[in-house]
Structures are given as structure tokens and as C-alpha cells.
Amino acid sequence: MMDQSQSFHDLVRRRQSVRQFLAQPLEATQIKAVLEDAQRAPSNCNTQPWHVHVVSGATRASLTQVLIEQAEKASYSPDFSWDETAFPGRLDERRRAQGKAYYEALGIAREDKAGRHEAILRNLDFFGAPHAAFLFMPSVGDGVRVAADIGMYAQTFLLSLTARGYAGIPQTLLGLFADPIREHLGIPDEMKLLFGISFGYADPTALSVAPMPRAAIGDSSVMHV
Numbered sequence: 749m750m751d752q753s754q755s756f757h758d759l760v761r762r763r764q765s766v767r768q769f770l771a772q773p774l775e776a777t778q779i780k781a782v783l784e785d786a787q788r789a790p791s792n793c794n795t796q797p798w799h800v801h802v803v804s805g806a807t808r809a810s811l812t813q814v815l816i817e818q819a820e821k822a823s824y825s826p827d828f829s830w831d832e833t834a835f836p837g838r839l840d841e842r843r844r845a846q847g848k849a850y851y852e853a854l855g856i857a858r859e860d861k862a863g864r865h866e867a868i869l870r871n872l873d874f875f876g877a878p879h880a881a882f883l884f885m886p887s888v889g890d891g892v893r894v895a896a897d898i899g900m901y902a903q904t905f906l907l908s909l910t911a912r913g914y915a916g917i918p919q920t921l922l923g924l925f926a927d928p929i930r931e932h933l934g935i936p937d938e939m940k941l942l943f944g945i946s947f948g949y950a951d952p953t954a955l956s957v958a959p960m961p962r963a964a965i966g967d968s969s970v971m972h973v
């Protein structure tokens with residue numbers, strides 16, 4: 749493999765969702781460099797429909813309190829539906845395997861409701877990350893094509909974090925609290941929240957988690973000749 753493809757091969761595999769961060773913040777210039785990289789993401793007709801709100805410091809601290817209060821009241825306001833029991837067949841098998849690996853890594857037993865609740869609260873505390881980026885999008889048609897652009901943006905953002913020695917995790921869970929996040933950050937109702945990305949420096953003392961497995965390419969792609 750040539751050098752460039754080797755480094756991409758390594759980068760894409762080095763990126764992993766991190767769920768334990770150091771409190772040490774990034775500099776504003778470091779965050780801006782990641783935003784510049786993510787801005788290079790492709791989008792339908794180059795519309796660049798992402799609106800990204802990054803929280804740090806006091807705003808991050810007060811927002812976490814709001815999210816935890818909402819979660820305690822089971823007050824959810826997702827802009828887009830989320831039903832994790834709706835995945836068909838093999839997708840559901842993979843979802844279950846991910847959940848099992850996740851809770852095992854956290855040492856939480858299946859029947860441990862309090863432990864599971866605690867894991868949700870850790871999501872809402874951004875897993876200790878000093879920063880979170882909220883990915884908003886305008887409402888256009890059924891939203892699917894704009895959401896695809898946001899996905900492009902998110903992966904570019906995550907790979908940039910990894911390439912620069914930082915880490916992140918995309919979180920649908922943050923998107924379940926769209927109303928209080930909009931209110932807290934002064935964002936108009938027309939902007940819809942898809943998900944958030946917590947980011948910062950990975951905590952090197954965290955228990956190492958094995959990379960999540962991927963299906964063989966033959967399970968998801970067909971070569972027509």
C-alpha cells in the first residue's frame with residue numbers, strides 16, 4: 749500500500765467512539781481547525797446545511813444540568829423519531845451485540861436498572877468531555893437528504909479529531925433533548941437537532957474497549973460486473 753492509503757487505512761481504524769475523556773479542554777484554535785476540516789465534507793449541491801453549536805466551559809456545565817434534569821423527568825423532545833426496537837433482522841442483532849459489549853465494558857449487568865440509568869447520565873455529561881458539538885439542520889422536505897449531509901459532516905469531524913490526536917463520540921441520546929438545548933443556546937425552532945458529538949482528549953486510564961466488529965463487506969455490498 750502507498751503511504752497515503754496506509755495512513756488513511758490507519759486513521760479510519762484508529763477512530764473509535766470514546767466514552768471517557770480528560771477534563772483538559774482543547775484550545776479555541778484547535779477546535780476551529782477541526783471545524784475547518786469538517787467544513788470540507790461533501791453535501792447535496794454543496795448546500796452545506798449543517799449548523800454546528802459547540803459548547804464548552806460554563807455553557808457546557810449548565811447545559812449538562814439541564815439535560816440531566818430533563819432525563820430525570822423523562823422529558824424527551826426529539827426532532828426525529830428514534831425507536832431502537834425497530835431495527836430489522838441482522839441490524840437488530842448488531843444493535844443488541846453493541847449494547848451487550850457496551851454494558852459489559854462498563855461492568856453493568858443486564859438487570860441492573862440503576863447502572864443503566866447511570867450510563868445514560870454519563871451520556872448527558874458528555875462522558876466527561878470538555879466540549880460537545882450539536883449538529884443542527886434546517887427542515888427541508890422529509891429531511892433525509894439533508895441528514896445524509898450531516899452524516900458526511902460528522903464523520904469528517906470525527907476523523908479530523910482522530911488525526912489531530914483528540915477523540916469524540918456521536919450521540920443520538922443528546923438529540924432526544926432538542927427543545928431544552930435550543931432554548932439554552934438561543935437557537936430558533938426551525939433548526940432541527942440530529943445528534944451531538946462529545947469531544948476532547950481521550951482518558952488514557954480508561955479501560956480499553958475492543959474495536960466494535962464490522963460485518964464482512966460481502967454482507968453489505970455487491971460488485972456487479
Ligand SMILES: Cc1cc2nc3c(=O)[nH]c(=O)nc-3n(C[C@H](O)[C@H](O)[C@H](O)COP(=O)(O)O)c2cc1C
Nearest residue numbers: 763764765766846871917918919920921922943960
Ligand atoms: C449517529 C450516531 C449516534 C450514536 N449515538 C450514540 C449514543 O447516543 N450513545 C453512545 O454511547 N454511542 C452512540 N453512538 C456510537 C455507536 O455506538 C458506535 O459508533 C458504534 O457502536 C461503532 O463503534 P465505533 O464508533 O467505536 O466504531 C452513535 C453513533 C452514531 C454514528
